[in-house]
Amino acid sequence: xxxxxxxxxxxxxxxxxxxxxxxxxxxxxxxxxxxxxxxxxxxxxxxxxxxxxxxxxxxxxxxxxxxxxxxxxxxxxxxxxxxxxxxxxxxxxxxxxxxxxxxxxxxxxxxxxxxxxxxxxxxxxxxxxxxxxxxxxxxxxxxxxxxxxxxxxxxxxxxxxxxxxxxxxxxxxxxxxxxxxxxxxxxxxxxxxxxxxxxxxxxxxxxxxxxxxxxxxxxxxxxxxxxxxxxxxxxxxxxxxxxxxxxxxxxxxxxxxxxxxxxxxxxxxxxxxxxxxxxxxxxxxxxxxxxxxxxxxxxxxxxxxxxxxxxxxxxxxxxxxxxxxxxxxxxxxxxxxxxxxxxxxxxxxxxxxxxxxxxxxxxxxxxxxxxxxxxxxxxxxxxxxxxxxxxxxxxxxxx
Ligand code: AMP
Numbered sequence: 201x202x203x204x205x206x207x208x209x210x211x212x213x214x215x216x217x218x219x220x221x222x223x224x225x226x227x228x229x230x231x232x233x234x235x236x237x238x239x240x241x242x243x244x245x246x247x248x249x250x251x252x253x254x255x256x257x258x259x260x261x262x263x264x265x266x267x268x269x270x271x272x273x274x275x276x277x278x279x280x281x282x283x284x285x286x287x288x289x290x291x292x293x294x295x296x297x298x299x300x301x302x303x304x305x306x307x308x309x310x311x312x313x314x315x316x317x318x319x320x321x322x323x324x325x326x327x328x329x330x331x332x333x334x335x336x337x338x339x340x341x342x343x344x345x346x347x348x349x350x351x352x353x354x355x356x357x358x359x360x361x362x363x364x365x366x367x368x369x370x371x372x373x374x375x376x377x378x379x380x381x382x383x384x385x386x387x388x389x390x391x392x393x394x395x396x397x398x399x400x401x402x403x404x405x406x407x408x409x410x411x412x413x414x415x416x417x418x419x420x421x422x423x424x425x426x427x428x429x430x431x432x433x434x435x436x437x438x439x440x441x442x443x444x445x446x447x448x449x450x451x452x453x454x455x456x457x458x459x460x461x462x463x464x465x466x467x468x469x470x471x472x473x474x475x476x477x478x479x480x481x482x483x484x485x486x487x488x489x490x491x492x493x494x495x496x497x498x499x500x501x502x503x504x505x506x507x508x509x510x511x512x513x514x515x516x517x518x519x520x521x522x523x524x525x526x527x528x529x530x531x532x533x534x535x536x537x538x539x540x541x542x543x544x545x546x547x548x549x550x551x552x553x554x555x556x557x558x559x560x561x562x563x564x565x566x567x568x569x570x571x572x573x574x575x576x577x578x579x580x581x582x583x584x585x586x587x588x589x590x591x592x593x594x595x596x597x598x599x
Contacts, residue, residue: 202366209251215336217353219343220257228273236281242342242368252304258316265317286311293331301335324356333360342368344574347589358592377549377570378581385512394419395517398442407584409456416461418519431484436491465496474524494520495530504537513548522558539567551578
């Protein structure tokens with residue numbers, strides 16, 4: 201696996217696919233610059249080598265050229281974070297981009313205008329990818345957030361670089377973190393899967409059952425499993441058409457010697473609201489008119505015990521409706537358990553969607569081993585899929 205550390209960028213122009221798809225408010229101010237910060241190590245290494253950087257990204261979902269999605273809104277923030285002046289090309293291809301790239305000197309940074317101003321980007325158009333490729337000497341992919349897309353700048357472009365392509369340090373870290381769980385995770389390996397629905401997690405469960413020792417299930421999908429066992433779930437979230445599937449998962453886990461842990465109690469509410477009346481009850485005795493919105497205290501203790509004995513932990517999906525403070529306790533308790541296992545030497549990876557939001561919201565970001573930056577890309581990695589953006593660099597270098 202070639203990374204930026206395998207290249208000396210002196211006098212080279214690095215064409216870097218970054219993920220600068222940051223959220224903007226109505227005043228076009230960046231509300232979360234994590235993605236820019238995450239790309240910094242790659243950019244700085246290249247500049248310190250004596251190279252220059254041509255940064256390309258998409259921003260939002262523009263329909264053609266739309267000022268609201270221009271990279272001009274983020275240029276200043278990129279300068280602030282990198283501490284280097286940034287030149288902005290008014291298009292990502294064409295004569296201006298070409299001459300600005302040609303004239304770029306070592307130590308300088310050029311930011312290209314939004315790739316998705318061209319439909320060809322998402323279509324994976326070869327000619328467009330080729331035009332982009334002509335701007336730089338070495339292609340670096342550091343955009344994990346779009347690595348599951350076979351777009352021109354994330355995948356197709358790689359073929360025009362033969363040997364001169366590699367992973368940026370962020371993307372390399374993402375790949376290594378997944379491998380540390382899925383390929384050479386130290387046992388006992390525990391996966392915690394929460395979130396709303398079994399249907400959105402089934403491919404992950406299928407893929408990880410071969411690799412893990414313990415499976416902890418929480419969140420809304422708990423109730424499909426409890427109903428499958430004949431439990432009373434009141435008005436809790438359930439996927440009736442997935443009950444047979446839930447039973448199959450339990451059987452499969454048994455065959456593969458995976459210990460499955462389901463919640464034993466729940467915080468129940470009489471309405472899907474933070475102001476609802478609440479109570480605690482056994483997980484399979486939820487009265488009609490009530491719904492389980494969080495795990496209860498016995499479950500917190502049970503899960504914490506499993507986590508404390510684990511050497512490798514994967515966490516995807518909250519244990520309850522953590523967006524409502526009254527139902528966030530189980531998710532917070534899990535965060536504490538994972539943080540303390542990590543402090544005791546376990547490797548912990550948090551990835552894919554809402555668990556990342558929860559980890560950040562409750563301050564566990566620096567207490568786990570790695571928090572993935574890519575929602576969809578991480579989910580597809582956990583499903584065992586080879587991401588096209590990663591394959592494009594691996595296959596064509598023969599690594
Ligand atoms: P996912 O995107 O599948 O990981 O689902 C995350 C969502 O699941 C969050 O918005 C949570 O509020 C929701 N969730 C977690 N536990 C429950 C529950 N017991 N009932 C309903 N929704 C839940």
